[in-house]
Amino acid sequence: MVTVRSDLDQLAERGQLRRVRGGALAAFRLASEVSYEARSDAQAQEKVLIARAAVGLLAHSDTVLLDVGTTTMAIARELVARTDLNDLTVVTNGLNIAIALEPAIHRVRVVVTGGTLRPLQHSLVDPMAGLMLHRLRASIAFVAANGIHTEHGISTTNMPEADMKQRLLAAAHRRVVVADASKFSQEALVRVCDLNEVDLILTAGDVERTVLAAVREQVEVRVAGAEA
Numbered sequence: 001m002v003t004v005r006s007d008l009d010q011l012a013e014r015g016q017l018r019r020v021r022g023g024a025l026a027a028f029r030l031a032s033e034v035s036y037e038a039r040s041d042a043q044a045q046e047k048v049l050i051a052r053a054a055v056g057l058l059a060h061s062d063t064v065l066l067d068v069g070t071t072t073m074a075i076a077r078e079l080v081a082r083t084d085l086n087d088l089t090v091v092t093n094g095l096n097i098a099i100a101l102e103p104a105i106h107r108v109r110v111v112v113t114g115g116t117l118r119p120l121q122h123s124l125v126d127p128m129a130g131l132m133l134h135r136l137r138a139s140i141a142f143v144a145a146n147g148i149h150t151e152h153g154i155s156t157t158n159m160p161e162a163d164m165k166q167r168l169l170a171a172a173h174r175r176v177v178v179a180d181a182s183k184f185s186q187e188a189l190v191r192v193c194d195l196n197e198v199d200l201i202l203t204a205g206d207v208e209r210t211v212l213a214a215v216r217e218q219v220e221v222r223v224a225g226a227e228a
Contacts, residue, residue: 030189046180046204046224047074053202053224054142054178055079061087062139065168068094068123068161069144071178076100079108091136093129093164096122118160125160133167141172143198145179146188150214153195155188162190174199181205184215195219 051074058064064079066072076097079085086107092098093113101110115129143165147155154177156162169175175198184207195201195218204224215221 030187042070043180043182043205047071048078049204049224050178050180050202051075051078053204053222054176055082055085057140057174057176058085058088060085063089063091063136065133065136065138065141065143065172066090066092066094066097067141067143067165067168068092068097068121071144071180072142073097073100075142075178080104083107091132091138093124093168094122095124116160118158121161123161123164125164129164130167133164133171136171138172140174140176141168142176142178143168143192145177145183145192147186148177148179148184148195148201148215149187150195150211150218152187152191154192154198155186156190156192157188159190162192165192169193169198177201179203181207184208184211 047070050071054075055078066075072094073096076090077100079088079090080101080103088107089109089111090101091111091113092101093115095112095117098110098112101108113124113129113132115124115126117123118125143154145154146157149155156165169192177198177200179201181203182205184203195215198219201215201219201221202224203221204226207223212221212223
């Protein structure tokens with residue numbers, strides 16, 4: 001019993017659970033906003049796999065809406081590498097993503113939404129950013145997420161970018177969420193939409209089987225680099 005109590009105390013100190021009278025409860029922690037630079041190297045291989053799968057969905061002359069984020073940056077880099085894809089139009093609210101696409105400018109028309117700059121993510125948000133998206137109808141949208149949860153749905157860490165994600169999804173025929181395995185069973189501050197309001201989740205990494213099965217009851221999920 002002493003050993004169990006000691007183990008519980010250690011887990012509580014790490015924030016992994018909360019001690020209560022007679023036992024312990026799982027700790028509840030919302031995903032918080034971290035700068036683009038601080039996240040850029042995390043799950044790097046998973047992001048590469050997701051990016052390859054995402055670009056594999058595209059065809060010549062597609063119009064692509066590309067959200068801000070480190071996973072969507074991997075998609076931008078894959079678009080540059082895929083010299084066989086031509087006459088694409090990419091609309092993005094990420095300044096760094098637009099710059100990353102510059103080497104492919106002879107094949108890819110890059111359109112920046114405009115709007116108010118959020119330096120933490122190099123993102124452009126309302127006012128103004130949503131006006132362009134309101135007038136567009138694109139082939140596909142790739143939207144990043146901080147949380148994928150069976151009850152809370154798709155979520156992110158702040159209101160301005162949650163609004164932009166909703167606008168990106170609304171402007172696309174095909175709505176794809178791109179997020180590595182670490183985002184599953186996570187909740188962030190602002191709900192973007194329910195799972196069944198998107199067409200596909202592209203992920204990579206080790207998603208717990210029971211969690212994956214529960215999410216797949218609401219939306220198609222493809223695990224890049226692994227057998228689905």
